[in-house]
Amino acid sequence: MRKLHLMNKENRDATVAISSLKYEKPFEMGIPNKELNFKRYLSATQENLHKNLASLYGDNYSSKLIEEDPEIDIEAIGKFISGSDVVYLSSKGELLYSPPKTVEVIIAPDGTEKERRSPEDIPGNVDDELPVRWTGKKMPKSKVAVKFAFKRTIQIKHVDGLTFDYLFDMAKELQDEDVMVLVGAGQKGNEPLIFQANGMPYRGFLEGRVDGKKYQLLLHLSNMELKRISSEPKK
Structure with a gap:
């Protein structure tokens, strides 16, 4: 308590x-008298993301999508995800092995950046x-x-x-x-x-x-x- x-x-x-x-739930999703369970499935792998495919195929990207479906990994997509871990990536997409430094950005009423400083406890x-x-x-x-x-x-x-x-x-x-x-x-x-x-x-x-x-x-x-x-x- x-x-x-x-x-x-x-x-x-x-x-x-x-x-x-x-609060009482305003409505229930699903079929009457049936319990609804949500599950997570894999939708894409790192290699099949738009950014990586565009870099790989260049000007031929659109034709490759039509002819070969490179965005779909038949072996991986659709697999059930039982658990996941949180990871942090840099602005370049690289994995961070230590917590990033947090910077507090103060914004003025007109939307411009006023100050940057270390967060205060x-x-x-x-x-x-x-x-x-x-x-x-x-x-x-x-x-x-x-x-x-x-x-x-x-x-x-x-x-x-x-x-x-x-x-x-x-x-x-x-x-x-x-x-x-x-x-x-x-x-x-x-x-x-x-x-x-x-x-x-x-x-x-x-x-x-x-x-x-x-x-x-x-x-x-x-x-x-x-x-x-x-x-x-x-x-």
């Missing part, structure tokens, strides 16, 4: 459980040390839905009777006001949520739903803010 250290608006914190939402900040904080910055649900694109949604769950009341009160307040509240990490709660080392930074929005004595508290994660494109020409 994954856990989350969470703080409410009254600065009371608790450790609660989190899990990914389970960024630690996760969603942990047991500091809680994820309720910032008090509330926004109507309708506004959040059109202003931010959600990447993931996590359900927050209680682990005992005390945390049930703790989370239920949060969910009820948010539903009654028809709002979502921004949550943040760090000492002041003003940092994006990073769930693992070098992970994606997210804005977090809490949404509450209550039905009688039942509740659902959802943490929506966004890494993209949607903005209108100005129709006015640049001066």
Whole structure:
């Protein structure tokens, strides 16, 4: 069970459980009442790839394709692949025997390359040390839905009777006001949520739903803010 250290608006914190939402499959592929299995088959060998064949036959490539079908290896194509390994290739197609050096490329808003640098290790900040904080910055649900694109949604769950009341009160307040509240990490709660080392930074929005004595508290994660494109020409 994954856990989350969470703080409410009254600065009371608790450790609660989190899990990914389970969605029902909209449809099933295959024949009714029959299980569908996916298998992998070999479609080409290195020698039969377009690049290599074009280099081998030159100007006669098109006629060779028609007359001899060199792109088809009768002995290999169609064989069942039971397993595979990941390999890395250089820009020249050569096999790499050690991990490549990773370079972080910074792109400016206009699409031009701004900077190249070695990647920085960024630690996760969603942990047991500091809680994820309720910032008090509330926004109507309708506004959040059109202003931010959600990447993931996590359900927050209680682990005992005390945390049930703790989370239920949060969910009820948010539903009654028809709002979502921004949550943040760090000492002041003003940092994006990073769930693992070098992970994606997210804005977090809490949404509450209550039905009688039942509740659902959802943490929506966004890494993209949607903005209108100005129709006015640049001066």
